[in-house]
Amino acid sequence: MKSRAIKVDYLARVEGEGGLLIRMKGHQVSEVKVKIFEPPRFFEAFLRGRKFTEAPDITARICGICPVAYQMSSCHAMEDALGVKIPAPIRALRRLLYCGEWIESHALHVYLLHAPDFLGYEDAIRMATDHPTEVRRGLRLKKAGNAIVNLLGGREIHPINVRVGGFYKIPPKSEFLALAEELKWARDAALETVRWVATIPIPEFERDYEFVSLRHPDEYPFNEGRIVSNKGLDIAICDYEQHFAEEHVAHSNALHSTLKERGAYFVGPLARYSLNFDRLTPTAQEAARSAGLGSVCRNPFQGIIVRSVESLYACEEALRLIEQFEMPDKPYVEAEARLSTGFGCTEAPRGALYHRYRLDERGLIVDAKIVPPTSQNLKTIEADLLQLVPANMGMQKDRLQWRCEAAVRNYDPCISCATHFLKLHIEQE
Amino acid sequence: MAKRKPKLAVWKFSSCDGCQLSLLDCEDELLAVADTLEIANFPEASRAVVKGPYDLSLVEGSITTSHDAERIHGIRRASKFLVTIGACATAGGIQALRNFKDVKEFISIIYAKPEYIETLKKSTPITDHVFVDFELRGCPINKLQLVEVLSAFLNGRKPNTPPHSVCIECKQRGTVCVMVAEGMPCLGPVTQAGCGALCPTYARACFGCFGPKETPNTPALSQWWQRMGVSDSDLVRAFRSFNAYAEPFRRESELHEK
Numbered sequence: 001m002k003s004r005a006i007k008v009d010y011l012a013r014v015e016g017e018g019g020l021l022i023r024m025k026g027h028q029v030s031e032v033k034v035k036i037f038e039p040p041r042f043f044e045a046f047l048r049g050r051k052f053t054e055a056p057d058i059t060a061r062i063c064g065i066c067p068v069a070y071q072m073s074s075c076h077a078m079e080d081a082l083g084v085k086i087p088a089p090i091r092a093l094r095r096l097l098y099c100g101e102w103i104e105s106h107a108l109h110v111y112l113l114h115a116p117d118f119l120g121y122e123d124a125i126r127m128a129t130d131h132p133t134e135v136r137r138g139l140r141l142k143k144a145g146n147a148i149v150n151l152l153g154g155r156e157i158h159p160i161n162v163r164v165g166g167f168y169k170i171p172p173k174s175e176f177l178a179l180a181e182e183l184k185w186a187r188d189a190a191l192e193t194v195r196w197v198a199t200i201p202i203p204e205f206e207r208d209y210e211f212v213s214l215r216h217p218d219e220y221p222f223n224e225g226r227i228v229s230n231k232g233l234d235i236a237i238c239d240y241e242q243h244f245a246e247e248h249v250a251h252s253n254a255l256h257s258t259l260k261e262r263g264a265y266f267v268g269p270l271a272r273y274s275l276n277f278d279r280l281t282p283t284a285q286e287a288a289r290s291a292g293l294g295s296v297c298r299n300p301f302q303g304i305i306v307r308s309v310e311s312l313y314a315c316e317e318a319l320r321l322i323e324q325f326e327m328p329d330k331p332y333v334e335a336e337a338r339l340s341t342g343f344g345c346t347e348a349p350r351g352a353l354y355h356r357y358r359l360d361e362r363g364l365i366v367d368a369k370i371v372p373p374t375s376q377n378l379k380t381i382e383a384d385l386l387q388l389v390p391a392n393m394g395m396q397k398d399r400l401q402w403r404c405e406a407a408v409r410n411y412d413p414c415i416s417c418a419t420h421f422l423k424l425h426i427e428q429e
Numbered sequence: 430m431a432k433r434k435p436k437l438a439v440w441k442f443s444s445c446d447g448c449q450l451s452l453l454d455c456e457d458e459l460l461a462v463a464d465t466l467e468i469a470n471f472p473e474a475s476r477a478v479v480k481g482p483y484d485l486s487l488v489e490g491s492i493t494t495s496h497d498a499e500r501i502h503g504i505r506r507a508s509k510f511l512v513t514i515g516a517c518a519t520a521g522g523i524q525a526l527r528n529f530k531d532v533k534e535f536i537s538i539i540y541a542k543p544e545y546i547e548t549l550k551k552s553t554p555i556t557d558h559v560f561v562d563f564e565l566r567g568c569p570i571n572k573l574q575l576v577e578v579l580s581a582f583l584n585g586r587k588p589n590t591p592p593h594s595v596c597i598e599c600k601q602r603g604t605v606c607v608m609v610a611e612g613m614p615c616l617g618p619v620t621q622a623g624c625g626a627l628c629p630t631y632a633r634a635c636f637g638c639f640g641p642k643e644t645p646n647t648p649a650l651s652q653w654w655q656r657m658g659v660s661d662s663d664l665v666r667a668f669r670s671f672n673a674y675a676e677p678f679r680r681e682s683e684l685h686e687k
Contacts, residue, residue: 012476015446039443039493040546045535046526050666057636061523061671064447064569112453112474123475125463135460143456154627156454157447157569158638161631169632248541255540331632367538405476414446 016415069348081342103145105349111138117406144186166332198291211271264379267351337363435484438470442490448515481507516568525674568671598626619645640672647681
């Protein structure tokens, strides 16, 4: 029987270093490996002996694309450990900061990393020759998100203004109001984005995933809530490790996460959307419906639409938060060191990001556990390819390879995060 | 005949991707940059790869595997100019904290099957391995300084990036000194400028993202910190962050280690 392979040595338009190897025998796929050769950086190890106050700045360095997520999960975990209660105005500003990161990260992925796959360009710069209006809109939208992170965080990559208990300094209301005008443009641009991606040819593909995300009683989730799934999971954040396990496989410097009872699962925009559609604003729900989505989306290629819908939501939410801005009495709440363990899980743009820290009586970290979204999705990405390749055997090899790459990019994988993961090999023996 | 566009390549080693993202974060300049330069190799942004040689290579990340220690030589050979960007590439990055510990212990803390992990004992800057034409500092780099570096190399001049301390930037901004006025232990006096003295404007002491300035007087600063009641273990932690393995910071941290 004829056997072939698809091999992508260095997967492009993802954050970090990984590849893909798919081995086929006739119409059967014998092996799928998302290879992670991004070198390990050992964050959990060198966090030991550091002060609890250092975790937000150190863990931000795991990922230059979603540093806010690391800062939020670590702050919430430390505050859980130290019994710190966050006042409503600070909580609102954290939400605003996260809106900025979602808008920036989603615009980057939708316009610069993912759209070129569907429209057949190597990259957004080549795409800009034929679609200048769209690429410029994407860049400006990205900039609008970054403007929030810049103001409240001090800078867009590795913000300096986040601390356990709140912020170092909160800029005056006038500076937030100054962002509103551009955010109104951004909201309209995000709606245009949803309409535009709805016209892009998107492959048909569906699987019965177990979606996992946070769910909050009143809000679309960012920082708080219970961890839920569409297959009956409904747990407090502190019970995460009772239900999820990490395993170490030879082809990956990123650990693979599984649900102990049911195996692979799915985190990220599709999961959040499908579990929290009812928490979106009416405008975002309407935009999603007009783009052809139901309240649940099981086609990961439609992630580009879901990200656009989430961007629209984040723009609206940011505008609401700015309108209702209230200056906290103090920019932060003091935290006192004590012997303790704390848990935090927040919704990074790519999905749930779990942190757990054990602290000694001086507030030094005794041990740390960090589970980034991409390592939770690795098994699901491999399973998608296992179904995608046999279904598209008729395609020319280079088309099939590109399709496989796009299928990986559906997850906006962040390999830098996952090792704290990608190279494509499709091989026919 | 139209002039050939200079070829730009962006390479990644062990890092968080933040510094190369800075190029994509130049929302206003990106298309102009792409107009002036041929983006010949930039995997984070494009699946197209144009063969070398390259006129300018930007290198992000530190060397942590034997494979990477080989790979950097190929990149050097293919590059007319090689510029390292960010604390990982210029100082070994936060992952250089392993250099002070036993890496085998680190592996066993995180990975259930240590035999699958291939890594070097130390995380080292690019300049330890190949000749580097220019080092752009910061964790992360300042994107405006990156545009300045691109512009300088396109025009055959030296990049204009100040070598003085963060203190000068505070004075330029008119920010009141947080160490003198607020008694905050600040790394500003020994840290290279480039961030625009961000932290002090946010009521926070500098924590050294841009690494040591030229000729930093770290012992004098440590003495001041000690007078403010800072313990040796806190001094060690302060000098051991994103630029821990930069010589002046490494030496100073070792002086305070018991």
